[in-house]
Amino acid sequence: MFSLVAILCFTRCKEKIKKEPYQVPDDLAQIIAGDSLKTWKLLKRYNGKTRMNMGDCFLKYRQTFMNDGNVYDNNIENSDCGKSLKGSWKIIKDSQNFTYIRITSNQIPKLLGTTENYKDFRIFHASKDSLHLSFVHTQYGQKRRISDYLIDQDLQIKGRDFHHK
Template sequence: MQKLLVCLVIFLFITSCTNKKSTPFQVSNDIKKLIAGDSLKTWKLAKRYNGKTRMNMGDCFLHYRQSFYSNGTVTDNNAQHPSCGPSLSGTWSVITDSLGYTHIRITSVKLKELLHIDEDYKDFRIFYANKDSLHLSYTHKQFGKKRRISDYLVSEELSITDRKFHH
């Protein structure tokens, strides 16, 4: 009986330590319309996390808008705010990776310079999407291949309390 109990404890310990994989978010058939609307949809950052830590929302984050067009182009408004850096323009598409996760892929020659990466594209994993909100996550070169940054975007016209977060 004691051997059985020891085996049970070892089994529970081993199974509790296994790496739990998240289940891919099942995007709807109209995901492109949710992202870009009928012709254009502009998103603003509601909040951003680095791991489990909420990031401060300074002026550049508060002013930031990203516009997705139904023709597959994407732009942002950074250049309209002098201290926020250059704007990004490029194309976007929805892709599914080999593990079944759906991403928004943004492609632009400017990405290499802006994000200090080797590729001309960046994939943003979709964790949630509806007509008013997007939860996207991506890896940042500073953190290697670890998925660290989570952006919660909302449709531009929505009013969001507590956006100007500082701790």
């Protein structure tokens, strides 16, 4: 009997926690890629609920979305920051009406340790100056939700060089 009550409570509590899909702006593609291209930089990143240290590679990282559907980053331009990703992007919705940026590239399986040649980044917020994206990443046998807060590359925001003390 206790098990049944616990299961019902867990199910109902889980239903309450489940959020409605973020209503993306009508001009989402324009927000992401601008008139021809737009470059974003990391403001902060979370691994689960833990804010990650922002070392040199994170601080220098830039991701450029082009309105022709191409996307690339600048990792290769920075010493010891890994290979750059070049691919294509598009906006998709899942069966629950959540909106994602899907990046497709033959480099993704090797760079992200997956079998698919695409990665979906769920959109939690999008405005002309900021994006909040989240994706699931498997590392060391554990699935973790990574949340990236990106800002327009031209914005100067204090506190980007965060480090746990």
